Amino acid sequence: MPNALKTLATLLLITSVLLVTCKSAYANDPLNEFEQAMVxxxxxxxYVDFWASWCIPCRKSFPWMNTMQAKHQxxxxxxxxxxxDAEKKLSKxxxxxxxxxxAIIYDARGKLAQKFKLKGMPSSYLFDRQGKLISAHTGFNGKKQQLYEQxxxxxxxQ
Incomplete structure (x- = not known):
């Protein structure tokens, strides 16, 4: 019996290590992070917003998104x-x-950008309560802000 217990303990240890390794690799995948956030x-x-540190309109959209989040959460x-951003320190x-x-998801390799077929920065996507995409936009300015709020x-x- 001691050998069976040793084998079981070893298997449990290996399984635990594999689970932790797979989970941490999976957690760093932006596609998975996005899917989990949507679920x-x-x-x-x-309201999903793509941005980068070099994006000038993003500097104006962030205060607006903070306001929208606070006002409508x-x-x-x-x-x-x-x-x-390719380098996380630039975003910081x-x-x-x-x-x-x-919430912010970091997508340094642009996997989500490819999935959404991004055309410019910033780009935003609005999903309804069922998770269906209902609008998509590129850019941010005062006129667009009114449309987004509407x-x-x-x-x-609904």
Whole structure:
């Protein structure tokens, strides 16, 4: 019996190590992080924003997204941003100057950008409470901001 227990303990140890290794590798995958975030926020309206530290309009969109998140989170709005900087330190410097009060997924290799077929920066996507894409936009300015707010309000009302 002692050999059987030793074998079982060894198998459990190997299984644990494999699970931790696979889980940490899986957790660092932006595609997986995004899918998990969408599952976590099912039943909510999700505004997804792609950004990078070099994006000038992003500096204006961040305060607006912070405001939208604060103003509408009780109604079910979630802002989720995806950073495309190749070096994470660049995004950290950006965030020191322009803080984010919403979740950020780091996509240094652009896997999510490819999935969404990004055409410019910033790019935003609005998903309804069922997870269906209802609008997509490139760019950010005052005129577009009004349109985005209207779309968010309409999505939250449904």
């Amino acid at each position: 976590q926020h099912k039943g909510k309206v999700v 009780d109604q079910g709005l979630v802002v989720l941003s995806i950073n495309l 410097e950006f965030l020191k100057q322009t803080p984010a009060n919403f 779309e968010i309000s309409e999505a939250l009302a």
